[in-house]
Amino acid sequence: MAYEPLLLKYGVDIVLSGHVHAYERSDAGGIYDAQPNECGPVYLNLGDGGNREGGYPAWVEPHPSWSAFRESSFGVGALDILDETRAAYAWHRDACGAATAPHYDLSADCATPHDAGGAPHVAIDEIVLLRDVRASPSCATLRQTPPPVAPFPNGWGQSWAENDDDAPPPLIGRERRCVELSLVAIVVGTCASFLLGICAAALTNRVTRRPAPPLLTPDSAILPPPGGVEML
Numbered sequence: 001m002a003y004e005p006l007l008l009k010y011g012v013d014i015v016l017s018g019h020v021h022a023y024e025r026s027d028a029g030g031i032y033d034a035q036p037n038e039c040g041p042v043y044l045n046l047g048d049g050g051n052r053e054g055g056y057p058a059w060v061e062p063h064p065s066w067s068a069f070r071e072s073s074f075g076v077g078a079l080d081i082l083d084e085t086r087a088a089y090a091w092h093r094d095a096c097g098a099a100t101a102p103h104y105d106l107s108a109d110c111a112t113p114h115d116a117g118g119a120p121h122v123a124i125d126e127i128v129l130l131r132d133v134r135a136s137p138s139c140a141t142l143r144q145t146p147p148p149v150a151p152f153p154n155g156w157g158q159s160w161a162e163n164d165d166d167a168p169p170p171l172i173g174r175e176r177r178c179v180e181l182s183l184v185a186i187v188v189g190t191c192a193s194f195l196l197g198i199c200a201a202a203l204t205n206r207v208t209r210r211p212a213p214p215l216l217t218p219d220s221a222i223l224p225p226p227g228g229v230e231m232l
Contacts, residue, residue: 005146007041008032011139013131014079014087018047022056023077023091024070028127030134031066033149039139042129044089046077069125074104085132091125 007015024045032040047056048071056072063070074095080088096110133139 004032004040004149008039008146009143011134011143012041013134014129015041015043017043017045018049020045020047020056022059022070022072023048023075023125025068025091025125025127027066027068028129033147034064034066036066038133039142044077046091048072048074049076071124075124082128085130085135087129087131089127089129090123092122093124 022045024043026043027036028042029036030038030040030042059070059072069091071093073093075091075093077089077091082088095104095106098105098110
């Protein structure tokens with residue numbers, strides 16, 4: 001909410017965001033304060049690059065009017081700037097989400113649980129974004145003093161329980177083994193470092209305590225043996 005007046009004030013055309021593991025696009029004509037507004041930007045949530053937990057099908061219901069397209073499949077978006085006032089945008093579904101590990105499905109007839117589906121690797125959502133309306137004198141006047149944004153209504157952002165199946169799955173076998181081996185390596189490495197430290201300290205202490213041999217001096221080399229010198 002706090003950013004919307006700033007985005008409107010400075011004439012932002014497109015807002016790219018992610019984090020949520022799904023794809024959603026707002027109305028191509030622009031929105032402001034959760035309502036269609038030709039002076040507001042177009043929002044593209046591109047958090048659908050893929051992750052081990054699967055997609056995020058826990059959508060807000062009922063479907064808001066400003067949300068033109070949404071899907072929990074995996075994909076990528078492509079934005080081509082055509083000229084100063086037009087841009088072509090397309091979202092390509094590359095894989096559907098799946099309920100079991102590895103939580104994606106590349107088959108041609110795949111379908112994401114609780115969501116739309118269809119053939120992957122094709123453009124599913126295509127639009128042409130126009131900037132001329134947003135650059136109009138009426139929008140310039142509105143940007144001078146952006147209207148306040150209403151707070152979210154009660155319950156906004158909460159999803160239906162039956163749609164909320166995005167809990168992280170348990171570790172699969174290979175991941176579990178990697179974690180266990182990593183822990184073993186950490187313990188063994190720590191113990192080895194501790195023992196090496198003790199051995200090094202003991203050797204150092206033994207060297208420093210060893211008595212030094214007596215030094216020979218020129219005087220001691222010519223002293224007669226005990227009892228005097230025997231004369232021949």
